[in-house]
Structure formats: C-alpha cells, structure tokens
Amino acid sequence: MKRPRIIGLTGSIGMGKSTVAAMFADEGIPVFDADAVVHELQKEGGALVPEIESAFPGTTGARGVDRKALGAAVFGDRDKLARLESIVHPAVAKQRLAFLSEHADADMVLFDIPLLFEKGGHNGVDTIVVVSSPYNIQRDRVLARPGMTAEKFDQIIALQTNDADKRARADFIIETGQSLDETRRNVHELVKKLRAGLA
Ligand SMILES: CC(C)(COP(=O)(O)OP(=O)(O)OC[C@H]1O[C@@H](n2cnc3c(N)ncnc32)[C@H](O)[C@@H]1O)[C@@H](O)C(=O)NCCC(=O)NCCS
Numbered sequence: 001m002k003r004p005r006i007i008g009l010t011g012s013i014g015m016g017k018s019t020v021a022a023m024f025a026d027e028g029i030p031v032f033d034a035d036a037v038v039h040e041l042q043k044e045g046g047a048l049v050p051e052i053e054s055a056f057p058g059t060t061g062a063r064g065v066d067r068k069a070l071g072a073a074v075f076g077d078r079d080k081l082a083r084l085e086s087i088v089h090p091a092v093a094k095q096r097l098a099f100l101s102e103h104a105d106a107d108m109v110l111f112d113i114p115l116l117f118e119k120g121g122h123n124g125v126d127t128i129v130v131v132s133s134p135y136n137i138q139r140d141r142v143l144a145r146p147g148m149t150a151e152k153f154d155q156i157i158a159l160q161t162n163d164a165d166k167r168a169r170a171d172f173i174i175e176t177g178q179s180l181d182e183t184r185r186n187v188h189e190l191v192k193k194l195r196a197g198l199a
C-alpha cells in the first residue's frame with residue numbers, strides 16, 4: 001500500500017519540537033502532534049479522564065486532568081509514570097494510525113513524538129530529525145516556563161534519552177540554539193532536500 005514518507009521529529013524537553021514542527025507545517029507538511037493528542041484526551045470530557053482518575057485519584061476535576069498535579073505524582077516515580085504511559089500511549093498510537101490513513105496520499109508527513117527513542121517509535125519512521133541546542137540554552141528556556149522548577153527539570157531530563165545519544169542517532173539535526181529565523185531557514189532547506197529526493 002502506498003504511504004507517505006514518515007519523518008519522526010524528536011528532541012529533549014524544551015529543545016524546540018513544537019516550534020520546529022510548526023515550521024514544517026508552514027512548509028505544507030501534515031504534522032501529527034502526539035503531545036496535542038495527549039492534551040485532547042486529558043481535557044474536560046476527554047476519553048482518558050475517567051481511567052486516569054481511577055489510577056491517580058484526585059488528579060482530575062471539572063476541567064479534566066490537572067496536569068500539574070498528575071506531573072507531580074508521576075515524574076519522580078517510574079512505576080507511576082509507567083502506569084500513566086500504559087493508559088496514554090495506546091490511545092495516542094491509535095490516533096497516529098488514523099492520521100496516517102487520512103494522509104495516505106501525501107508525499108511526506110511529520111510525527112512530532114517527544115519519546116521517539118525512549119518508546120521505540122524510531123523503528124516506525126523513515127527519517128529521524130532531532131532538535132537540539134546547547135544544554136544551558138535548553139535549561140534557561142525551560143526554567144523560564146511558569147510552574148517549572150529546577151527539580152522538575154532534572155527529573156524529566158533523567159527520564160529522557162540524553163541529547164548526545166539523540167544527536168548520534170539522528171538522520172538530520174536541526175539546531176535550535178540560534179535565532180528562530182536561522183532555524184526556520186534550516187527547516188526550509190531540509191524540506192527542499194527531502195522533497196527533491198536528495199535526502
Ligand atoms: C504527566 C503530564 C500530565 C505532565 O504534564 P505537564 O503539562 O506538566 O508537562 P508536559 O506534558 O509539558 O511535559 C514536560 C516535559 O516532560 C516530557 N514528558 C512527558 N511525559 C513523559 C514521559 N512519559 N517520559 C519522559 N518525559 C516525558 C515532555 O516531553 C516534556 O518535555 C503529561 O506529561 C503526561 O500526560 N505524560 C504522559 C504521556 C506522555 O508520555 N506524553 C509525552 C509523549 S506523547
């Protein structure tokens with residue numbers, strides 16, 4: 001069956017996945033945003049809210065999942081995180097398949113998958129793009145987010161494949177330590193190469 005070339009976009013916390021995925025979308029490439037799907041499933045009326053409430057009592061309310069509370073419950077506890085992942089990841093995988101069949105005629109699609117290497121998703125994509133910036137820039141950006149603490153940042157970093165490994169396993173690296181304009185130019189050049197079949 002004909003299917004598009006699948007580009008997997010990944011990178012560690014705050015490296016710029018969402019920002020760079022939006023640049024690919026601006027180039028006309030359909031983007032599957034795993035994180036946005038998780039938000040959808042966890043919001044008020046979201047399909048996973050009841051199951052999350054029963055596994056993690058007190059972490060949901062009238063507005064769906066309270067992500068801060070749930071994050072505080074799982075990021076420092078690998079068993080709890082694994083339990084949450086066993087609820088969330090199958091639902092995301094199902095939507096990814098649906099997305100792929102909706103875009104079966106596209107030449108290329110991009111999957112924005114934060115845990116591409118951690119969960120083995122790299123085996124299901126044709127080309128791997130990693131977003132990456134120097135550690136200090138990453139850390140400063142993440143710590144500037146409301147509600148973020150150095151402790152939470154360290155916990156999350158410890159759960160993710162490190163940046164050097166990601167870079168080593170990438171087909172292409174998009175540097176995000178520079179200006180947004182520079183990064184956008186690099187995305188444009190990469191898309192041009194991919195479209196021309198040169199990469
Ligand atoms: C625990 C939750 C509610 C916390 O939400 P919150 O808005 O506070 O944080 P956010 O989602 O922005 O994540 C912050 C950082 O942690 C990373 N992260 C999220 N889940 C995981 C995980 N299971 N393992 C490693 N890193 C993770 C994100 O990629 C991001 O870099 C949320 O992250 C969640 O539901 N995670 C489980 C689902 C999941 O694995 N999502 C990420 C891939 S789709």
Ligand SMILES: Nc1ncnc2c1ncn2[C@@H]1O[C@H](COP(=O)(O)OP(=O)(O)OP(=O)(O)O)[C@@H](O)[C@H]1O
Nearest residue numbers: 012013014015016017018019141176178179180183
């Ligand atoms: N050259 C650049 N490329 C990408 N992002 C940049 C760049 N310069 C500054 N930024 C900023 O860095 C931040 C990156 O955040 P973004 O949400 O895209 O990262 P993420 O990898 O999706 O994060 P998370 O893993 O937490 O979901 C944004 O605020 C973005 O504006």
